[in-house]
Amino acid sequence: MTLVIAFIGEQGAVMAGDMREIAFQGDDSCIDELERELYSGLIASDDDLKERAAEFGVTIRVRDDKAKVSEQNGVLIGEVTETGESEIHRRRLYATRGSYAITEVIDSRLRVTQRGRASNFVVLGNDITKQIASQCIERAWEGGTVPDAMRVVMLTMQIAASVTASVSRTFMLVHTDLAANLSDAIDKDSRE
Structure with a gap:
């Protein structure tokens, strides 16, 4: 959202x-925690998002169209x-x-x-x-x-x-x- x-x-x-859509793939509990951080404002930049996703072992696909x-x-x-x-x-x-x-x-x-x-x-x-x-x-x-x-x-x-x-x-x-x-x-x- x-x-x-x-x-x-x-x-x-x-x-x-x-125009952003983010698809997540990985362990559900890790995705939930990554989304919580993202949607609460703890992840500010695209680089931060990639870094946190890697730390959680979650694969993300971001599209801006x-x-x-x-x-x-x-x-x-x-x-x-x-x-x-x-x-x-x-x-x-x-x-x-x-x-x-x-x-x-x-x-x-x-x-x-x-x-x-x-x-x-x-x-x-x-x-x-x-x-x-x-x-x-x-x-x-x-x-x-x-x-x-x-x-x-x-x-x-x-x-x-x-x-x-x-x-x-x-x-x-x-x-x-x-x-x-x-x-x-x-x-x-x-x-x-």
Whole structure:
């Protein structure tokens, strides 16, 4: 699980997601400990990640080309994935001008867990990325326009990439000025 952050405003919405995907192979208890260190912020750089993985005897495969955010007919969609022992747990954020919804996908079943209105930042990620996003929003957001929010979102992505190896230095940024129907987008995804 890495980082997707969005701002939902009255005039539009913006969303960014990093592009990192890390696959782990090895002893489950060693993977769990490595992931705990990574997602809590103890592993800051790619070199540190490689070094700690070797110390744990865990093989890692890192790729920085996974698109986690997209725009479909005025709806911004971001997804983070967490792989457990026997299941893949996905959280999706749907955002459009004026509203958002968060869903969970467990065993191919999509369930809405939260809905909200405009003037909100929403963050999906691990402990360290949520903490970084909270600090960036608190320090840099003084209210304003969607472009102002876009600057806070980009700042958050850049700082997160410099502090934790769980986030890639590259990220995708999408935005919309439309007020699309979130329920239609969610219903479409639940059928797929």
